[in-house]
Amino acid sequence: MMPLRSFAVRRVRTWGAALSLPLVFSLSGCATSQSPDPLESWNRGVFSFNEGVDAHVLKPLAEGYVKVTPSPVQTGVRNFFGNIDDVWSSVNLFLQGRFKEGAASTMRVAVNSTLGLGGLIDLATPMRLDRYREDLGQTLGVWGAPSGAYIVWPILGPSSVRDSANLASSMTFSATTLVEGAREDNLVRLLNGVSTRAAFLQATDLLDGVALDKYTFTRDAYLQRRQSLIEEGRPQPGEEDEAPQPRYDLPESDDEATPVVPAASAASAP
Numbered sequence: 001m002m003p004l005r006s007f008a009v010r011r012v013r014t015w016g017a018a019l020s021l022p023l024v025f026s027l028s029g030c031a032t033s034q035s036p037d038p039l040e041s042w043n044r045g046v047f048s049f050n051e052g053v054d055a056h057v058l059k060p061l062a063e064g065y066v067k068v069t070p071s072p073v074q075t076g077v078r079n080f081f082g083n084i085d086d087v088w089s090s091v092n093l094f095l096q097g098r099f100k101e102g103a104a105s106t107m108r109v110a111v112n113s114t115l116g117l118g119g120l121i122d123l124a125t126p127m128r129l130d131r132y133r134e135d136l137g138q139t140l141g142v143w144g145a146p147s148g149a150y151i152v153w154p155i156l157g158p159s160s161v162r163d164s165a166n167l168a169s170s171m172t173f174s175a176t177t178l179v180e181g182a183r184e185d186n187l188v189r190l191l192n193g194v195s196t197r198a199a200f201l202q203a204t205d206l207l208d209g210v211a212l213d214k215y216t217f218t219r220d221a222y223l224q225r226r227q228s229l230i231e232e233g234r235p236q237p238g239e240e241d242e243a244p245q246p247r248y249d250l251p252e253s254d255d256e257a258t259p260v261v262p263a264a265s266a267a268s269a270p
Helices: 004-025 040-068 071-095 099-114 136-142 163-172 182-199 201-210 214-233
Strands: 150-153 157-160
Touching: 040 150, 040 182, 040 201, 040 214, 071 099, 071 136, 071 182, 136 163, 136 214, 150 163, 150 214, 157 163, 157 214, 182 201, 201 214
Parallel strands: none
Antiparallel strands: 150 157
């Protein structure tokens, strides 16, 4: 049985995020298509804080992780956390009314969780069971919820009023549900964060070299990508006759190309 203290910590984290959502959504009317960033002053301050955390903590950890961890182990870690994410993606696909994709995503989870040793080995991709990265923010967008103001959260990185609804669900539906104890919970979160950061080392190095205003570049890239993912999830007339569009998500292996859209912030989790 899970210790009472650990259970209480998890519930406080989850409900704390959930109870903060009404305040977040009260800001949705502040943003317009001409001014998507009414909180820019706050956001720039948090962005600078996140950059400092990345420069002094996350990036060094990620670089050390890449140096000391064999490539197959890195791939296995990414596959494991990706398989957990696929569970929540499947739920959101069904919520969006995309039942065919939801069934395929569910089958992907079943294959990798059983034959793939709990998700450490990705056997579903060679079987043409594609990965979908869907979350509650995308689901709300598919059903017409406006994006609202752009928000940068401490440590968590870039978001929006609508996408902030995913905070509580992402804390609940994560790999931390598989462990007991606050210490183990934090270690799992740290491993996930370092693994994710390691996947974007090259992308963020490129961003440092080309962006005159890193904050503005990151904000615009985030908002454009989120909108494109939402449009992709909406049913279009005659879409059954069209070829599926490519996805640009996290690399599935070390041999894949660097993602087109860089990590929005050092501490963000796409």
